[in-house]
Every structure is written in C-alpha cells, then in structure tokens.
Amino acid sequence: MREGTTGQGKVGGRGISLLTRGWMVFLLMPLFCLGGIGAPALQSLVTGGVDDEHRGRMQGLLSSMASLVSIVGPLAISTVYFASSDVFPGRVWVLGAACHLLCLPVALAGLQAAGVQALDRRSG
Numbered sequence: 001m002r003e004g005t006t007g008q009g010k011v012g013g014r015g016i017s018l019l020t021r022g023w024m025v026f027l028l029m030p031l032f033c034l035g036g037i038g039a040p041a042l043q044s045l046v047t048g049g050v051d052d053e054h055r056g057r058m059q060g061l062l063s064s065m066a067s068l069v070s071i072v073g074p075l076a077i078s079t080v081y082f083a084s085s086d087v088f089p090g091r092v093w094v095l096g097a098a099c100h101l102l103c104l105p106v107a108l109a110g111l112q113a114a115g116v117q118a119l120d121r122r123s124g
Contacts, residue, residue, distance in 0.1 A: 019090070045111060 019025060043062055050058045077092050084091040 049111075049113070 019028075043059075046062065047055050047058050077096070080095055081089070081092045088094075
C-alpha cells in the first residue's frame with residue numbers, strides 16, 4: 001500500500017523494468033517519492049466513507065493489510081525474480097504494474113461507493 005498507490009508508482013515500476021543501466025534508476029526516484037504521498041490520502045478517503053463507530057476498525061484493517069503485504073510481498077517477488085532473472089530481470093516490475101492494473105477497477109468502485117456513502121451521510 002505504501003508504494004504505488006498513485007499512478008506514479010505504476011509508471012515508475014514500468015519504467016524500471018525497461019532500464020539497462022543501474023544509474024538510470026535514480027532518474028525514476030522522484031516518481032516513487034510522489035507515489036508515497038498517495039497512501040495517506042487514500043487512507044483518508046477510505047476512512048472518510050466509514051461511520052465514526054467503525055473508523056478505528058477500518059484503520060486497523062488497513063494497517064493489518066499493509067503488514068501482511070510487507071511480509072508476503074518480498075517472498076513472492078523474490079521468488080518471481082530468481083525464477084525469471086535469466087530471461088528478463090524486469091519481470092518483477094512488470095508483474096507489480098500488472099497487479100496495480102488488476103486492482104484499479106476494484107479500488108475505483110470502492111472509492112465511488114465510499115463517496116456516495118459519504119454524500120448520503122452529509123445530506124441526511
């Protein structure tokens with residue numbers, strides 16, 4: 001949830017997959033830095049769509065998911081990297097961008113539903 005919650009993470013990840021020299025990574029670092037800004041904003045949007053009684057549960061759920069991803073993610077990505085590094089070392093970055101694209105419709109639908117729910121609460 002930390003990196004890539006915004007479009008900058010997807011663009012940066014896809015860009016890194018195509019690099020041919022190590023020093024070129026530094027050119028894409030600003031995109032990853034901007035991508036880190038999106039996590040708190042997204043968390044604020046998600047918790048804003050929840051009523052006051054359940055806001056703590058939502059924060060806990062988001063923190064638990066971030067912890068789980070920080071455990072499972074490196075194991076999965078390192079396995080993919082070592083399995084494919086001889087063929088295409090950038091495959092892990094392409095896989096990360098593909099995961100973002102698969103999650104995008106779900107996230108947009110959830111944000112849209114949360115926005116409608118928040119508007120209903122304000123008008124009522």
